[in-house]
Amino acid sequence: MGTAERREAPEGGAAARTTARTDAGAPGRGIPAAERGATGRRPARKDQAGGESGGTREQAHYRPLWVEEPARRRRLPDPVRTSAVRAVIVIAVTLIQAMVAFLCTLAGSWLAFPMVIGSVVSTILATWAALDVWVTRQVWNQRNGVVSAPSSTARALRRERRRARRQERSAERARARIRRRGAAGQLSHP
Template identity: 80%
Template structure:
């Protein structure tokens, strides 16, 4: 699928202008598209054009914590509004709603801190590319070395099993 931009539409319009036999377009005037041509151009245009992301996507654990925090904050705001309206109306539910709003505020604060801590932990474990002294780089190197050693041991075990005399009762 290819995107049809306004530049291409204008070039199409100017390309058709002088070649159209039934229209006399004086030199220096800009050709305007007819309603039918505008409709055709709109039909060819895609619904959206994908653009590259400006920032990298958040890691899954951080995004999960952020969604959780946003939901908690939304519920807290709704409770606060209900508590305010109940207080204005003099309802008996005002006091319990105020108490639950205070509890939700504490929970929302925890949610925001959870996002921050999760992001910090993720950066520390998986590394920040721009920091040369990243602890994650050392951890990755150690894990890579451990995997290589495990594969070497596994290959050696296979070689030893392969050398075992099949059909022999004992080894000389």
């Protein structure tokens, strides 16, 4: 028969849901364990006339194919993700190149020396790519205020932007007030 599986809800773990997992040909497939009862079969439902409809007319039970769960970690910022992808590609090419250089050396091929030189250069590039991810992440954090230190550059930038927006809104309100007072945009009527 089937086994019951207990899963926590993604909202915070307060509510839990029980679902039943059964074999493909098992009776009651797709019916929650709570509705099947001890016998493993769905209880007969009474129709509107008072009679039992039994298994002749079962209602369709909707069960989604998957349950959306919130991400455990936030998505990387675009520049950091771009540099990380670049680093992974460079490191993968470096590893492949090193393996080919090793195999060419074992085989005694003429290609061994150029491949070893290329592997050394690729190793330097791979190191640069890994450092680029770290530097890009640090720069993004500094500019966008993830670092919550009082001397954070991002905090001062946000303060300046807020001040500029406030001044822009007050200037717009003053212009709107002037437009309402004078039809032709005059400051005062003659």
